[in-house]
Amino acid sequence: xxxxxxxxxxxxxxxxxxxxxxxxxxxxxxxxxxxxxxxxxxxxxxxxxxxxxxxxxxxxxxxxxxxxxxxxxxxxxxxxxxxxxxxxxxxxxxxxxxxxxxxxxxxxxxxxxxxxxxxxxxxxxxxxxxxxxxxxxxxxxxxxxxxxxxxxxxxxxxxxxxxxxxxxxxxxxxxxxxxxxxxxxxxxxxxxxxxxxxxxxxxxxxxxxxxxxxxxxxxxxxxxxxxxxxxxxxxxxxxxxxxxxxxxxxxxxxxxxxxxxxxxxxxxxxxxxxxxxxxxxxxxxxxxxxxxxxxxxxxxxxxxxxxxxxxxxxxxxxxxxxxxxxxxxxxxxxxxxxxxxxxxxxxxxxxxxxxxxxxxxxxxxxxxxxxxxxxxxxxxxxxxxxxxxxxxxxxxxxxxxxxxxxxxxxxxxxxxxxxxxxxxxxxxxxxxxxxxxxxxxxxxxxxxxxxxxxxxxxxxxxxxxxxxxxxxx
Amino acid sequence: xxxxxxxxxxxxxxxxxxxxxxxxxxxxxxxxxxxxxxxxxxxxxxxxxxxxxxxxxxxxxxxxxxxxxxxxxxxxxxxxxxxxxxxxxxxxxxxxxxxxxxxxxxxxxxxxxxxxxxxxxxxxxxxxxxxxxxxxxxxxxxxxxxxxxxxxxxxxxxxxxxxxxxxxxxxxxxxxxxxxxxxxxxxxxxxxxxxxxxxxxxxxxxxxxxxxxxxxxxxxxxxxxxxxxxxxxxxxxxxxxxxxxxxxxxxxxxxxxxxxxxxxxxxxxxxxxxxxxxxxxxxxxx
Ligand code: FES
Numbered sequence: 233x234x235x236x237x238x239x240x241x242x243x244x245x246x247x248x249x250x251x252x253x254x255x256x257x258x259x260x261x262x263x264x265x266x267x268x269x270x271x272x273x274x275x276x277x278x279x280x281x282x283x284x285x286x287x288x289x290x291x292x293x294x295x296x297x298x299x300x301x302x303x304x305x306x307x308x309x310x311x312x313x314x315x316x317x318x319x320x321x322x323x324x325x326x327x328x329x330x331x332x333x334x335x336x337x338x339x340x341x342x343x344x345x346x347x348x349x350x351x352x353x354x355x356x357x358x359x360x361x362x363x364x365x366x367x368x369x370x371x372x373x374x375x376x377x378x379x380x381x382x383x384x385x386x387x388x389x390x391x392x393x394x395x396x397x398x399x400x401x402x403x404x405x406x407x408x409x410x411x412x413x414x415x416x417x418x419x420x421x422x423x424x425x426x427x428x429x430x431x432x433x434x435x436x437x438x439x440x441x442x443x444x445x446x447x448x449x450x451x452x453x454x455x456x457x458x459x460x461x462x463x464x465x466x467x468x469x470x471x472x473x474x475x476x477x478x479x480x481x482x483x484x485x486x487x488x489x490x491x492x493x494x495x496x497x498x499x500x501x502x503x504x505x506x507x508x509x510x511x512x513x514x515x516x517x518x519x520x521x522x523x524x525x526x527x528x529x530x531x532x533x534x535x536x537x538x539x540x541x542x543x544x545x546x547x548x549x550x551x552x553x554x555x556x557x558x559x560x561x562x563x564x565x566x567x568x569x570x571x572x573x574x575x576x577x578x579x580x581x582x583x584x585x586x587x588x589x590x591x592x593x594x595x596x597x598x599x600x601x602x603x604x605x606x607x608x609x610x611x612x613x614x615x616x617x618x619x620x621x622x623x624x625x626x627x628x629x630x631x632x633x634x635x636x637x638x639x640x641x642x643x644x645x646x647x648x649x650x651x652x653x654x655x656x657x658x659x660x661x662x663x664x665x666x667x668x669x670x671x672x673x674x675x676x677x678x679x680x681x682x683x684x685x686x687x688x689x690x691x692x693x694x695x696x697x698x699x700x701x702x703x704x705x
Numbered sequence: 706x707x708x709x710x711x712x713x714x715x716x717x718x719x720x721x722x723x724x725x726x727x728x729x730x731x732x733x734x735x736x737x738x739x740x741x742x743x744x745x746x747x748x749x750x751x752x753x754x755x756x757x758x759x760x761x762x763x764x765x766x767x768x769x770x771x772x773x774x775x776x777x778x779x780x781x782x783x784x785x786x787x788x789x790x791x792x793x794x795x796x797x798x799x800x801x802x803x804x805x806x807x808x809x810x811x812x813x814x815x816x817x818x819x820x821x822x823x824x825x826x827x828x829x830x831x832x833x834x835x836x837x838x839x840x841x842x843x844x845x846x847x848x849x850x851x852x853x854x855x856x857x858x859x860x861x862x863x864x865x866x867x868x869x870x871x872x873x874x875x876x877x878x879x880x881x882x883x884x885x886x887x888x889x890x891x892x893x894x895x896x897x898x899x900x901x902x903x904x905x906x907x908x909x910x911x912x913x914x915x916x917x918x919x920x921x922x923x924x925x926x927x928x929x930x931x932x933x934x935x936x937x938x939x940x941x942x943x944x945x946x947x948x949x950x951x952x953x954x955x956x957x958x959x960x961x962x963x964x965x966x967x968x969x970x971x972x973x974x975x976x977x978x979x980x981x982x983x984x985x986x987x988x989x990x991x
Contacts, residue, residue: 412925414742414749414789451791453925457728479929481939488939488958490965494929500922505748512746514773516969590961630929637926639944 237279247349248277255570259540262426262509265567266330266358271311274359278307281351284343289353292338294686295328297321299338299353306360312371315364318357319374323398324391324685326365326433329358331424332682333561365436375444380404382699385467387454387640390418392473392672392684392691394437399692400471401444405699408467409441410452415504418475419673420681422504423496425534427541428564455640460647460668469667469695472655473688476673477637482526482630486584491518491592495531495631499538508542520626522546524595526581527631528558529678533565535629536573548574550581550623552600552613576623578602580613584628594622633678640674652677660694661687669695707790710763711783716845718770719813720779721755726790727762729754735820736798736916736948739764740924742789743781748774751921751943753817754793764790767816767845794924795947800824803888803912807879808854809872809902810836811894815845817916818893823853825891831855833887835875837898841866873901880909887911892951896963900956907952915951917942919963933959 251267252258258265269277281303289299298317305314318325334354342350364371382405386393389411401407415421417434442448452458454474463470479494481487498517501507505515523539525532528551540547549568551558554577558565569575576597583596599619602611636653648656648664654677655670657663663670671687673679710723729739738753756765770776781787798821806825810818815836826832834854838844840863851857858875859867868875872894879885890913892902899915906913919942922928926944933942934955940946 412791413923414791451789452728453791453794456793456925457732457791475927477925477927478941479927481929481932488932488934488955488962490962497922497928497930500928505922506746510746514746515748516966518965639925 242279242282245276245280247280248273248352248355250352250355252567255572258427259571262541264430265427268362269355269359271359274306274356275309277352277356278303280344281307282343288341288343289338289351292341294337294682295322295689297325297338297357302360303351303353303356306356311360311363312367314360315367315371318360319364319371322357322685323395323689324437325357325361327391327420327429327437328682328685329354329356329361330429330433332357333680335562337682365433374402374440377402377404379406380699382406382468383408383466384469384471384695384699385410385463387463387470387472388412388418388474388672388674389416389438389448389450390473390475390672390684391420391681392688393418393471394441395685395688396471396473396671396691396695397441397446397688398444399689400695401441401446403692403696405696407445408447408449410454410458411448411450412453412474413504414450416448416450422500423531423534424681425499425503425538427537428534453639455643460640460644460665464665464667468699470669471688471691471695472640472663472668472670472674473672473684473691474637474640474674476634476678477639478635479630480633480635482581482632484581484583486586486592487630489584489586489592489628490590491520491627492584493518493627493629495525495527495535495629496634498535498629499531502538502542517542518627519543520592522548522625523627523629524548524550524576524581524623524625525629525631526550526595527633528553528560529631529633530560530564531633532629532631533560533568533573535631537564537568537571539627539629540571540573544627546574547572548576548623548625550576550579550595550597552578552580553610554578554602557602557610578613579623580615581628582620585622592626592628594624595628597621597623634673636674636677660698661691662694662698667698669698706786706788708786709781709783712779712781714779715767717842718779719816719843719845720768720770722766722768722779723763724766724787724790725762726764726792727759729790729792730757730762730764731759733757733764733793734797735800735824737793737795738924738947739766739790739792740794740921741766741778741787741791743774743778744788747777747788748772749789749922749924750774750778751794751918751924753820753916753918755816755819767813769813771813791924794943796945798824798916798948799914800828802829805831805833805885805887806889806891807876807887808832808834808891809876809894809898810834810850811872811898812838812843813845814894814898814916815850817918818891819846819849819853821891821893821916822850826853826855833858833879833885835860835872837861837872837894839863871901872898873905876902877905880905880911889914890951892916896956896960899951899954903951903954903956913951914948915954916948917946917954917959919959920965933962 339350506513507515507517600613672684837860931942
């Protein structure tokens with residue numbers, strides 16, 4: 233038993249520092265940077281939580297995790313109970329504990345953050361989820377609750393799809409997931425590098441679903457291999473969560489030169505195909521000493537840190553606004569800086585220059601300054617006249633974002649889309665076709681893993697209701 | 706897992722493979738392709754579906770051993786299997802009645818031409834097919850194409866079969882002959898061939914369609930690796946193509962991008978040949 237602590241002692245505990253691999257070591261491999269808390273660290277950090285009666289942190293969580301409750305169980309040294317609480321609310325807690333932007337969600341609302349530092353909710357979430365992964369025998373068996381005789385098909389095995397499938401199978405429905413790529417996980421596998429989210433975590437989550445009875449079939453592209461109409465004949469309900477896709481182009485001269493990648497291609501080559509990291513991979517990747525990544529989101533940071541690990545000496549972020557506006561997570565930016573990534577801020581690319589053989593040689597850039605706020609509330613970058621300069625680069629990676637992929641929707645004309653081509657849903661997550669639900673990036677455009685999971689979680693509930701209301705004919 | 710029903714070596718480095726893929730066999734249309742990955746760790750390779758038997762649930766693929774991954778695919782025997790076959794991808798060919806059409810196939814592009822020519826003929830077109838290769842040993846599918854075309858012209862660079870020279874010579878003759886001038890031309894083959902054909906038909910304003918085979922990863926529009934300039938616009942061959950108006954295709958840009966990995970491919974190809982004992986020379990994979 234650990235000793236009971238006084239309120240003064242509780243307030244005196246400093247926020248835990250996540251142990252991490254040294255920057256010089258990790259820039260030479262793809263090992264996970266954050267090592268996870270020790271049990272002592274987790275216990276101590278859990279004791280920083282004030283157990284506020286009004287639970288200010290919970291509304292900050294898109295899936296509504298019972299944060300004070302799982303932390304309370306942890307603080308009283310009952311990790312199995314903590315795990316049970318957490319897993320009930322968040323089936324992919326091991327993923328969220330790693331990739332969620334807690335600093336702008338739950339932790340931002342934490343009472344301790346008002347005067348000092350918030351409780352490290354994300355680190356605790358990861359600790360408990362990882363513990364559960366290794367101690368399944370100490371948890372109540374997770375099982376599907378009988379069978380309702382209803383079948384649901386889930387399109388896409390990314391965060392939204394996996395979460396929905398988990399929810400639905402636990403409610404007793406028969407669930408099939410169709411995945412377009414040759415492996416599961418969607419953006420969790422092809423997009424997020426292993427130094428942030430190791431593949432074994434995704435494998436574990438997928439294996440868990442399979443053990444609950446979910447069928448997963450890869451290489452099935454809905455809209456091509458099978459259509460939504462065919463799925464409607466075979467299943468009682470459909471959840472579409474096929475992600476975003478379609479990289480948005482830079483629309484500057486030189487975009488098609490050799491050595492210019494869209495972020496998705498670069499990351500897919502390295503993450504999904506293991507190009508440049510495994511001797512067994514026959515997928516090639518271009519490596520250069522100078523790599524310029526355009527954009528300031530998490531995807532841009534993932535690309536630049538990957539480029540660094542593939543051997544780039546100068547791996548840089550080129551972003552047209554300033555540090556204050558950069559959308560990537562603070563932790564990712566700090567990690568990138570520790571790893572020697574250069575940040576070229578207030579800079580917009582205007583042309584990609586070539587060697588005489590058509591390879592990228594440099595990025596012609598223009599300096600920016602911030603003017604008045606735009607629609608997004610961020611100050612609008614404006615060009616500084618006469619500020620053009622050339623930034624040498626052998627690879628340019630476009631990480632400015634993605635748009636809706638029409639592959640599925642083009643073959644399902646009854647599904648109503650918005651102007652951007654994303655699927656329109658009502659407050660239940662249902663599309664314009666009854667029984668067809670949608671969530672994640674195909675609805676939201678480029679959003680986060682946790683928002684996609686929130687959609688998946690809600691879809692499981694609304695689909696379950698739908699199936700109760702609409703007996704199979 | 707997708708079972709290989711048969712695997713026949715039909716000419717140097719070229720194999721005709723029949724693969725069990727019932728869903729794809731049912732949904733595919735002429736002009737579409739699949740992405741194939743032999744085993745864990747292998748590349749994803751786009752391959753045109755040449756034919757399909759929805760009843761038997763099979764698709765026919767022509768695979769040219771041009772790199773390490775394709776070499777490994779063709780060396781997998783009947784009874785073996787391919788781990789991943791995803792498709793059908795890309796848009797089906799637009800098959801309409803044009804009147805007179807000329808279908809031109811170069812090298813392994815001839816295999817892509819086969820379902821297209823067949824569909825055009827079935828739509829009532831008068832189909833003249835021109836195929837070309839380095840030598841008689843590399844001419845493929847001439848019997849099949851002869852059967853489905855109204856006329857077949859064969860050219861070889863060394864003159865070992867048919868007319869000596871390139872496919873462009875008989876094409877020029879047909880274009881110059883008012884009796885034979887076509888309403889549309891279809892070109893599938895090496896980029897320089899398609900480019901030359903586009904130049905020839907542009908001045909005569911004859912509609913020309915080229916089927917492109919750029920670098921691809923996912924084949925679903927997600928990665929942007931297959932992008933090509935069509936007129937002023939960037940298009941993705943996997944979702945917007947693979948067939949495009951040849952007069953608008955930036956062929957130079959396309960062939961340049963296709964050379965991005967040439968250095969790596971040569972190395973891998975040597976290593977694969979070495980592994981399966983095709984060469985006795987020691988080889989090192991970097
Ligand atoms: S192959 Fe990836 S977008 Fe076409």
